[in-house]
Amino acid sequence: NAGVTQTPKFRILKIGQSMTLQCTQDMNHNYMYWYRQDPGMGLKLIYYSVGAGITDKGEVPNGYNVSRSTTEDFPLRLELAAPSQTSVYFCASSYVAGVANEQFFGPGTRLTVL
Amino acid sequence: DQQVKQNSPSLSVQEGRISILNCDYTNSMFDYFLWYKKYPAEGPTFLISISSIKDKNEDGRFTVFLNKSAKHLSLHIVPSQPGDSAVYFCAASGIGSEKLVFGKGMKLTVNP
Known part of the structure; x- marks a missing residue:
């Protein structure tokens, strides 16, 4: 299993450009998440999905969009990039929610x- | 409003000694707590967890203690090794919640 893969590893954007961050998992997990981590800060939840076709906002969704057409993929779209979106973005997945x-x-x- | 707090940004210990990383939380609805470890340029990896029905969970050199009345948990690493040098995140989850709430992280440095 490759686990959770993300592309690209690095990217520089100009203000106003758009891009899609790709995330794929091969563990057949239902739940997928997008986080951002700013320097000296913890992980902040942007969007999450509990299954294909279902997405919901996290703590910091403004400026981002997501879709979940398959169990495996959960792309994050940035429209009109701004300097405040400079960050490290992590995708995550889990099999069950709640207790474990x-x-x-x-x-x-x-x-x-x- | 920070629901999960790691108040010390860094800790430095000698190899072979004990490392104690602390975490406080404010939300009494949290019932599951996790520790993640993160190396530079990598994603966080799960280390150990504890349910609110327990007060201790041990896995090899790693032990997590939970004090519900104080809303406090700690991660003990004994003995500490240089490879343990990383950023450690405390995270919490509420009953039936799909989401984790993370602390800001603490950088542990273990000196040879």
């Missing part, structure tokens, strides 16, 4: 918006 919500993380995408 152990999430498995991808290696991250480091995004810089100039």
